[in-house]
Amino acid sequence: MIRTIADIAKIAGVAKSTVSRYLNGGSVGEATKKKIEKAIQDTGYTPNPFAQSLKAKKTNIIGTIVPRLDSYASSQTLIGIDEQLKEWNYQMLISNTSQDLDREIESIYSLAKQKMAGIILLATVITDRHLKAISEIHIPVLLIGQEHEEIHSVIHDxxxxxxxxxxxxxxxxxxxxxxxxxxxxxxxxxxxxxxxxxxxxxxxxxxxxxxxxxxxxxxxxxxxxxxxxxxxxxxxxxxxxxxxxxxxxxxxxxxxxxxxxxxxxxxxxxxxxxxxxxxxxxxxxxHYKEAGKKAAINMVELIQERPVEKLTTMNFEIIKRESVDTV
The missing domain is CATH 3.40.50.2300 (Response regulator)
Structure with missing residues (x-):
């Protein structure tokens, strides 16, 4: 049977808000803490990490804005971001804009309101509207694919x-x-x-x-x-x-x-x-996947307020195949 916070509160004989406070790392008395822990252990209850993070003052969710999902470059980059974030117990929330600039700007504000720890933007262009939004949300923002002197960026060469x-x-x-x-x-x-x-x-x-x-x-x-x-x-x-x-x-x-x-x-x-x-x-x-991993690493460093190079440039290689003939 799926258990909820309300079930745990009932079993432990405490208020639902007390259970919520305990799960989010708030102050709970030792006796109450033991009751809640026993109820959780007996029922096998597992908190929803996404919902739990959104309720916390500081989340472990990184918002990622992509212009399109049906793109090899985007999908590989997202895989790299996701794999690296999972290693560090962070989560990724994807916002697809379907190459709509208005939706892209809206997503920056929307993700910030959802208390993302930071935002990674797979950018195609950087406009004054982007710069205005980024300056107003007061959380770390990192670009992939484009660069700007005011914003941390991971680019391809x-x-x-x-x-x-x-x-x-x-x-x-x-x-x-x-x-x-x-x-x-x-x-x-x-x-x-x-x-x-x-x-x-x-x-x-x-x-x-x-x-x-x-x-x-x-x-x-x-x-x-x-x-x-x-x-x-x-x-x-x-x-x-x-x-x-x-x-x-x-x-x-x-x-x-x-x-x-x-x-x-x-x-x-x-x-x-x-x-x-x-x-x-x-x-x-x-190397899109590697760029995604590097962006995730840099983003976590920014969240932890550690120094990060403003611009990171990834390597490339020339793959020679049959489509080019010698003249």
């Missing part, structure tokens, strides 16, 4: 990943290049990856490179690639994410083109699917 991909493309002999990116409102993906890539190409004057924009999802990337492939002008399409690269693959197959014989493709991310499909996609692999 997007710039150097872009630089490394650019150098690899040149090594393979490609000179007619298309870069299929995303909005520059996303500093990490839309700006830093492209800037690093551009830096790699600066040393040469025989490069013909064009820059295009699409959305993060595969259908939008496929539609953009269909138009791009019509021209047959480029020997390689460098994509700002693996999902965009998959969209290019789908468009190429629809047009009867062979990858990498007719056009080469690269991505960023290192999603598991890039190895499972054929041809495997050459990509800059980011």
């Amino acid at each position: 997007d710039y150097h990943a872009g630089l490394a991909i650019g150098k690899y493309v040149l090594e393979k002999g490609h000179r007619k290049i298309a870069f299929l990116g995303v909005t520059e409102q996303d500093i990490a993906v839309g700006v830093k990856r492209k800037t690093g890539f551009q830096k790699a190409l600066e040393a040469r004057d025989d490069i013909d490179v064009s820059y295009f924009e699409t959305e993060f999802n595969i259908p939008a990337a496929q539609a953009a690639a269909m138009k791009l492939l019509d021209s047959r002008e480029h020997s390689i399409i460098v994509c700002a994410t693996d999902n965009i690269a998959i969209g290019v693959l789908k468009a190429a197959y629809k047009q009867g083109l062979s990858i990498p014989r007719d056009v080469s493709v690269t991505g960023f991310g290192g999603y598991d699917v890039t190895e499972a499909i054929h041809p495997g996609i050459t990509t800059a692999k980011f």
